[in-house]
Amino acid sequence: MSPDLSVVICTFNRATMLRRALATAAQQQTAEFSYEVVVIDDGSSDNTRAVVEEIAASTDIPVRYVREDSKAGIAVARNRGVTEARGAWIVFFDDDQLADPDWLVSLMRVARAQDAKIVGGARKLEIPEPQLASLGAVCRSILGESLYPGAPEVLRGKDLPTTGNLLLSRAVFDAVGLFDVRLTSSGEDADLITRARAAAFEVWTAPQAMVAHMIPPYRLEARYFRWVSLRWGNQFAYFDAKEGKARVLTRAVARAGQALLVHVPRRLRARLTGNAAAALDAQCLLWRAQGYVRTAALLLAPGVFPQKHFLSELEFRLERELFTRYAAAQHEQDVQP
Numbered sequence: 250m251s252p253d254l255s256v257v258i259c260t261f262n263r264a265t266m267l268r269r270a271l272a273t274a275a276q277q278q279t280a281e282f283s284y285e286v287v288v289i290d291d292g293s294s295d296n297t298r299a300v301v302e303e304i305a306a307s308t309d310i311p312v313r314y315v316r317e318d319s320k321a322g323i324a325v326a327r328n329r330g331v332t333e334a335r336g337a338w339i340v341f342f343d344d345d346q347l348a349d350p351d352w353l354v355s356l357m358r359v360a361r362a363q364d365a366k367i368v369g370g371a372r373k374l375e376i377p378e379p380q381l382a383s384l385g386a387v388c389r390s391i392l393g394e395s396l397y398p399g400a401p402e403v404l405r406g407k408d409l410p411t412t413g414n415l416l417l418s419r420a421v422f423d424a425v426g427l428f429d430v431r432l433t434s435s436g437e438d439a440d441l442i443t444r445a446r447a448a449a450f451e452v453w454t455a456p457q458a459m460v461a462h463m464i465p466p467y468r469l470e471a472r473y474f475r476w477v478s479l480r481w482g483n484q485f486a487y488f489d490a491k492e493g494k495a496r497v498l499t500r501a502v503a504r505a506g507q508a509l510l511v512h513v514p515r516r517l518r519a520r521l522t523g524n525a526a527a528a529l530d531a532q533c534l535l536w537r538a539q540g541y542v543r544t545a546a547l548l549l550a551p552g553v554f555p556q557k558h559f560l561s562e563l564e565f566r567l568e569r570e571l572f573t574r575y576a577a578a579q580h581e582q583d584v585q586p
Contacts, residue, residue: 252311253282254353254416255334259326260344261291264300266463271301273348275308281354285311287333291326292318324428324437327412331422339422341438343413347375347461355458356416359401366418366450367442369410370458371397380469385530391477393462397454404452412438414460424448435563436484443488471529478533480563482540490548501545508538 256274260267267288274286288301298314305312317329331339340356342348349355352370359368372395374381384392395411404410415438425444428437442452467473482504489496516531540563546554 250283251335251337252285253336254284254338254340254357255330255336256284256286256340256342256353257289257327257330257334258286258342258344259289259291259323259330260293260297261326262293262295262297263344264293264295264297267297267344268300268304269463270342270344270346270348271304271312273346273350273352274342275304275310275312276350277310277348277353278350279354279357282357284353285313285335287313287315287330289326289330289333290314290316291323292316292320322430322432322437323435324430324432327437328427328430331419331427337419339417339419341412341415341417342460343462345463346372346413347463349459352414352458352460356414356455359453359455359458360416360418363401363451363453365453366421367410367445367452368401368416368455368458369395369397369404369452370414370416370455370460371395372411372414372460372462374464375461376464376469383526385526387530387533388474388526391474391481391533392464392468397456399456401454401456404454409439409442410452410454413462414458416455421445421450424450432484432487435480436487439484440488471532474529474533475536476562478536479540479559482537482542483544483560483563485537486541486544486548494549497545497548501542501549504538504541508535512538 258267258271258274271286271288277284288297290297290301298316301312301314305314313333315329315333317326319325327341330341338357338360340353356368356370359365372393374389374392374394381389393411393413395414425441425448429440430437432440446452486497486501489500512531512534516528516535519525519527519531543554543556543559547556547560
């Protein structure tokens with residue numbers, strides 16, 4: 250018999266984090282429906298498979314391992330998860346998160362109460378409170394914080410749920426298709442939700458469906474905020490490109506102007522007043538504008554602005570490689586006498 254719900258976890262070379270994440274996903278307190286966990290291994294070279302098999306042997310919940318060796322981007326891995334899933338409902342959960350015991354129940358209760366086909370849960374940051382308090386709103390958003398105070402409600406405008414905590418009926422995929430595999434650096438989740446909204450699907454929040462996003466030390470460094478900000482700018486440019494080159498050009502000019510007239514003065518003022526959090530927030534917005542403008546140049550004049558090196562730096566999988574190596578090098582320096 251097929252389960253009611255499938256939890257899909259896409260992973261790449263994060264066996265240690267995955268062990269913690271998978272343990273919480275496989276220990277949900279629910280008797281209201283049946284569920285399985287499907288792990289899509291996007292070409293890992295570590296002991297990911299052994300970790301999945303270890304957790305699978307420790308629980309009565311079906312936990313399946315699926316190898317995806319194409320290395321063609323996170324959208325391909327997510328699509329593989331959709332096709333492998335056996336449930337009528339699909340929940341996307343990241344390999345660097347920890348779920349509360351009643352996480353799945355909270356998602357499903359909102360879906361049933363509101364007759365919703367898309368429900369996004371909340372996500373907090375798993376870092377010490379002093380560090381959390383030192384971060385501005387932009388940086389918290391970059392790190393994945395999405396808190397929904399109050400009762401469940403419909404998300405509108407630019408507000409979008411994170412794919413790390415997202416419940417979708419299979420009817421959504423039947424109506425709008427799978428994730429866009431052309432979006433290889435990021436944005437495949439926002440693109441799917443945008444298409445679903447255009448097809449009249451409402452997106453509801455589930456404030457009680459909480460997960461914690463694990464934040465390794467390197468994610469609190471400026472180089473990581475720069476990388477994510479550039480990727481977001483790149484993502485927004487590709488979204489606008491779907492509406493034509495004229496829109497991309499207009500938005501690129503607007504973003505460049507906003508960067509010069511708003512974000513640069515804001516950053517300068519924050520630095521002069523010693524407000525480090527506000528200064529980094531403003532710098533992230535400048536990096537985001539840079540990512541947009543550079544991608545716009547590529548889209549508008551690819552022969553003149555090929556941007557190959559820039560685009561290669563934004564690939565989703567690089568976090569596991571670039572920043573892990575950097576963190577290891579920093580650790581070696583710290584422990585040297």
